Amino acid sequence: MMASGVRVAAAVGVLAALLLAPFAIYPVFLMKALCFALFASAFNLLIGYVGLLSFGHAAFFGFSAYVAGHAAKVWGWPPEAALLAATLVAAVMGVVFGALAIRRQGIYFAMVTLALAQMIFFLSLQAGFTGGEDGIQAIPRGVLLGVFDLGKPLVMYYFVLAVFLLGFLIIWRTINSPFGSVLKAIRENEPRAVSLGYRVDRYKLLAFVLSATLSGLAGGMKALVFQLASLTDVHWHASGEVVLMTLLGGLGTVLGPAVGAVLIVGIQNYLAALGAWVTIVQGVVFVVVVLLFRRGIVGELLARRRKGV
Numbered sequence: 683m684m685a686s687g688v689r690v691a692a693a694v695g696v697l698a699a700l701l702l703a704p705f706a707i708y709p710v711f712l713m714k715a716l717c718f719a720l721f722a723s724a725f726n727l728l729i730g731y732v733g734l735l736s737f738g739h740a741a742f743f744g745f746s747a748y749v750a751g752h753a754a755k756v757w758g759w760p761p762e763a764a765l766l767a768a769t770l771v772a773a774v775m776g777v778v779f780g781a782l783a784i785r786r787q788g789i790y791f792a793m794v795t796l797a798l799a800q801m802i803f804f805l806s807l808q809a810g811f812t813g814g815e816d817g818i819q820a821i822p823r824g825v826l827l828g829v830f831d832l833g834k835p836l837v838m839y840y841f842v843l844a845v846f847l848l849g850f851l852i853i854w855r856t857i858n859s860p861f862g863s864v865l866k867a868i869r870e871n872e873p874r875a876v877s878l879g880y881r882v883d884r885y886k887l888l889a890f891v892l893s894a895t896l897s898g899l900a901g902g903m904k905a906l907v908f909q910l911a912s913l914t915d916v917h918w919h920a921s922g923e924v925v926l927m928t929l930l931g932g933l934g935t936v937l938g939p940a941v942g943a944v945l946i947v948g949i950q951n952y953l954a955a956l957g958a959w960v961t962i963v964q965g966v967v968f969v970v971v972v973l974l975f976r977r978g979i980v981g982e983l984l985a986r987r988r989k990g991v
Contacts, residue, residue: 700843709835710907715947716846717904722927722939723853724896729925730934731857732889733869735792737921738779738799739897742772744916745802746898747905751818752811754906761824761832765845765902772898773891775802780890784883799921806916817912821905838907845903849896854936856892865889926964930971932978941980 703712721743728734746768753764783794806812813819823832832838856862864885867875876882905911914920927946932938946964953960975982 697847701840704836704839709839711947711951713839713842713907714904714951715944716842717900717907718924718927718943718947719940720846720849720903721897721900722924722931722943723850723936724893724900725924726928726933726935726939727853727856727896728889728893729928730939731862731865731869732886734784734886734890735925736783736795736890736893737792737918737925738783738795738797738802739894739924740916740918740920741779741799741802742775742894742897743901743904743920743924744911744913745775745806746772746901747911747915748806748812748818750902750905751821751911754824755818755821756811759824760828761826761841761906764824765899765906768902768905769895769899772901773895775898776891776894777887779894780887784886784890796918796921799916799918803913803916803918806913812911815913817910818905819910821909821911823906823909832906842903842907845899849899850940852892852896857936861885861888926968928978930968930978932981932984935978935980935984938978938980942978945979 721739725736725739728736728739749771750764750768753759753767754761759767779795779798782798783791786794807814823838825831826837826841830837830841832841857865864875864880867878867880868882868885872882901915904915923946927942928939929942930945931940931942945967949964949967950960953963956963971979977985
């Protein structure tokens with residue numbers, strides 16, 4: 683009972699901090715951090731709770747940004763409609779990619795997802811509606827529900843925060859549901875899950891689609907925040923970056939990926955003056971965390987708390 687009260691108090695404290703954060707920290711940085719936190723949390727749903735390592739999640743994140751940008755700029759759709767379109771496209775991609783990829787396991791699964799993502803990268807490079815190497819620029823943020831002007835930084839921030847909290851709540855509820863328990867069983871011992879009568883491939887596919895859908899939501903949101911959709915977010919580097927975020931924060935933890943995302947985005951933002959050296963700094967941070975916190979930052983803290991250290 684006491685532990686439950688502590689968790690509720692911590693959640694309220696974090697929510698209050700997020701609500702007050704834009705008055706102390708640059709809102710655009712916060713919005714970028716929230717977009718990547720949702721992306722990393724969605725990715726963690728697949729690798730942390732099913733044990734499937736995807737090297738192709740940039741396809742959902744980046745291509746959804748193009749969809750949202752095109753819908754908002756060319757078709758003139760309001761932001762909520764553009765974001766919904768991006769999310770639905772990511773869900774459809776998740777169904778197709780997942781149906782092909784879950785037929786394999788381990789490194790073969792990872793390579794299939796990477797190959798599919800590279801196909802999306804080259805499609806984004808060649809397709810007319812993506813703008814090629816120039817991308818889609820000057821994407822209008824629009825007016826949310828015809829009332830809230832997202833051109834105002836504070837209004838946009840609270841919209842991004844609301845979307846992040848919604849996505850995070852979906853992930854948390856999934857993890858703490860009977861469906862989530864089956865996913866963990868598959869991760870720990872897939873043959874045993876099969877022997878118990880679970881249709882493992884269906885659970886894997888559902889998890890893959892949900893992860894892809896939320897990744898697309900994050901990508902579409904990022905396009906509206908920065909008013910830009912470019913090849914950067916659909917490149918395989920983006921897939922590697924989200925893996926790094928998840929491992930730094932803590933694989934298989936609820937808050938870990940979000941913490942890792944904030945850490946990486948913070949390094950990229952506040953050490954931008956270092957230029958290419960930022961990559962080296964990220965590598966050093968990763969090595970230090972792996973050596974000192976092999977479960978990730980949040981994972982190690984939770985482990986020490988359970989041991990009473």
